[in-house]
Each structure stands twice: as structure tokens, then as C-alpha cells.
Amino acid sequence: MSGTVVVAPLLMPEVLSLLFGTNAAISAAAGMGIGAGAILKECVKAAEARREREKARLSEWLAFRERQMASMEMARSLEGDVEASERRLEQMVLAGPSTAHGVGDGDGPSQLAAAHRALGAERVAAAEVRASLADMTEALDAFPEPYRHAAGNPWERLSGRIAAVLAQLDRGETLAREELETLRETVRLSLSDFLEGMRRRRERTAELHARMEKALDAVLFYQGAVEALEGEDFSRYAGELATMERQILSLCAADTVPEGALDPVERRLDTLRGEIDKAAVRNAQRRGLSESITRNLEEMGYRAAQAFEPDQNGLMHRALFRIPGGEVVQVGLHQNFQLAFEVLHERPAGADPNAPFTLDELARLSRQEGLWCDDMRKLIRRLVAEGYQYAVSYEQPLKEASIRVSVVESAEDVLDHADSAPESRRMEL
Secondary structure (H helix, E strand, C coil), rough: CCCEEEEECCCCCCCCCCCCCCCCHHHHHCCHHHHHHHHHHHHHHHHHHHHHHHHHHHHHHHHHHHHHHHHHHHHHHHHHHHHHHHHHHHHHCCCHHHHCCCCCCHHHHHHHHHHHHHHCCCEEEEHHHHHHHHHHHHCCCCCCCCCCCCCCCCCCHHHHHHHHHHHHCCCCCCCCCHHHHHHHHHHHHHHHHHHHHHHHHHHHHHHHCCCCCCCHHHHHHHHHHHHHCCCCCCCCHHHHHHHHHHHHHHHHHCCCCCCCCCCCHHHHHHHHHHHHHHHHHHHHHHHHHHHHHHHHHHHHCCEEEEEEEECCCEEEEEEECCCCCCCCCEEEECCCCCCCEEEEEEEEECCCCCCCCCCHCCCCCCCHHHHHHHHHHHHHHHHHHHHCCCCEEEECCCCCHHEEEEECCCCHHHHHHHHHHHHCCCCCC
16 A cells, blocks of 8 residues: 555657647657647647738738749849840850851842951951940840849940940941950850849848748747647746747838848747747646546546645645545646655544544545555556556555645535545446
8 A cells, every 4th residue: 555656757758849840740749648749739729820810910021021022023034034135145146257258149248248358357347346236235125224223233334335335336446356255245244143143132032031931930839839838937938929029020121131130030039949849848748647637536536626736836736636435645746747646634624633543534544545556556557548658666655653634624625525435436447
């Protein structure tokens, strides 16, 4: 027989990420019972629903998302135009003297060939130069007007260079073939460099958008998780999460997001998530185990005299259950999930808790201690069947010198106590 029993967990609950630990991952967590897993699932479900509701009404986020989507679409369109212009310039081939000389019938090609022969192999006829410059100008015109004067855009510089060559032709000057080829390649490479820059900026924009959304999703999710967790003081988490939300939304509302502005929020959020995950798992484990103990004992004929409540220092949650036929058992749930059971002798209201024990009291207490000893093992088997991995680690028989007395506090309790009788013990389960 055992008056005092300590039951220790064989496995500690595995700390999961609530944000990514839904469905089977939660219920399959090592050391976590069915009840605790169900509590976590409900917590995750409530947090996800809150996140979607809040996200749909945040004007700063919605406006930021619209701006980002429009910017990305415009960037892709501009990239396509610039890429097409770059390909045209790359495929442009300047006609040399031999090529012009060998062109088929007609006065035009013959005249162009004659012009090349007159200028020499290193000079280009004005007509060909103007045609090449027109192609280059068309390539530069891929930039819409609002983008032509943007930082880093080569449009002004290259347009100015083409205008200078046209002025040179208007003065009757000629252009060396190498100069024209160099100008064409400069335009092409400038377009290529700007195109690559645009792609990098678009990728950074997309990355920033994804990071902002991920951070906001996490903040809104954990705000919902904190609200859904009962019986714990999560106010400090709620306050810090609200601050993070304001920081993210202020970045959403800004014209530009400075490099690294989101980094501190992400770092702190990673730490805070881990703390809340751990607290949530412990909360679910405590609540699930408390509910399981209460339900199983009630099914076995016990009645809760006091629900699980934290003690003054918060290290232990305690509950009292009346044993069928008399006496009570106190259940203590420690913060490390150890369970402690202790049989107490119950006296009616007004009785002296320090009075010596009568023979009848000792006989009934011994009988009820034996009843509890059997039931305690049944309770442990039930808990294990529900996924809570426990085993008895300490037992101590009840000794008269160590018996503690519980005094019934109300008239209703006195009547309930009087109605209890040894033969009222319930059917074996």
C-alpha cells in the first residue's frame, strides 16, 4: 500500500514549432499525450484563423503588397523590352566594303560600295552610320519615359553620345568603323548591365516582400497562439509581438525599406518563437494531463473536491479528489511533469485537525489507502494508453505519524461525505 507516490515521465514532451508543426507532427510528438496534442491543434487552428483575419484588414500591408505586385509586373515588362533591344544590337552587323561591293543588282548597293572605296576600308559611309544610329536609338527607346532619368539608367549618357555622332555627320565628318562598332557595343553592354541590375533589384524586391510577409505571418500567428493558450501569463509575449507588428507595418508604409531594417525584427522573432513554442507545449501538456487525470478518476468513481490550481510559487498545480467510500487523495503536477499523489485523512467541518486518530479512522484510512493503491496503478495505465509516458518512481506506505488531515470546509461537503460509504465503491474498470 502506498500513501505517497511519485510518478515520473519517461519522456519529456518534444518542443515543436507551432508555426510549422501542425497536424500529424503535433500528435506524434514524443511524450505528448492525446489530450495535449488536441489542445495544441486547437491552438494552431485558432492562431491560423486569427492570422488570416488580421492580415486581410491591415491597410498598411495590403497597400504594400499592391505596390510590390505592380512594381514587379512593371519590372518584368521593362526587362523584356530591354532584353529584346539588347538582342537586336547583338545581331547587328556593320556592312564592310567587300560586303557592299558584292551586293546584287541596283544602283544603291553599287553607290554604297563606291562610297566605301572612296572613304577607305576604315571609314563608314554616312548613310550606314545614320542607319546604325537609328537602330541604337530604337534600342534605347525601350526605356519608357519615367525610367529614362532613373538612377543608373544609361539612356541620357548614350542618347547624348548618339546625338554627338549625328552632329558630327551633319558637319560632313566621317566616322571610323572601329568607332561605330565601339559605340554599338557600348550601347549593347550598357543595356546588358542595366538589365542585370534590374533583375537583381527585382529579386531583392521579391525577397524583401517574402521576408516581410513571413515575419508578419509569424507575428500574427503567435499573437493568436498566445490568445488561445489558457491558464498562463503570456502578457509579456503579447506586448512584444504587438511592438513587432507595428515595426513591420511601419516598414510597409515607408517609401523605401532601408537595407537591413528588417533584420532586428527577424532575429528577435526567431528567439521569441522558440520561447512561445516551448511555453505552449508545456501549457498543453499540463492542461491535457490535468484534464486526463480528472476525467479518468471521475470515470473510476472519484469526485473532484478541488480542481487543479497553481500553488503560490507556481511550481506545482494541485487538485483534490474524494476516494469512493471516504478520504481524499491530493494530486500534485510539478512543472517538470512529475506527478505526486498523497492520501489525506478527511474530517468534517469544525473537527480538530490535530486530534489523535481513532481506531475507526485508522482502519478506514488503511482500507481506503489500499483502494487507492490499486486505483493509482489503473490510473497510470490509462494515462499511458492516452500517450502520457509515466512510471512509478517512488512509493511510501502511509504511517500514522505522517498522516495529514483535510477538513471538510462546507455543509454541502459534510453531506456528500456522510453519503459516502465503503460499499458504494464503483464497478471495477
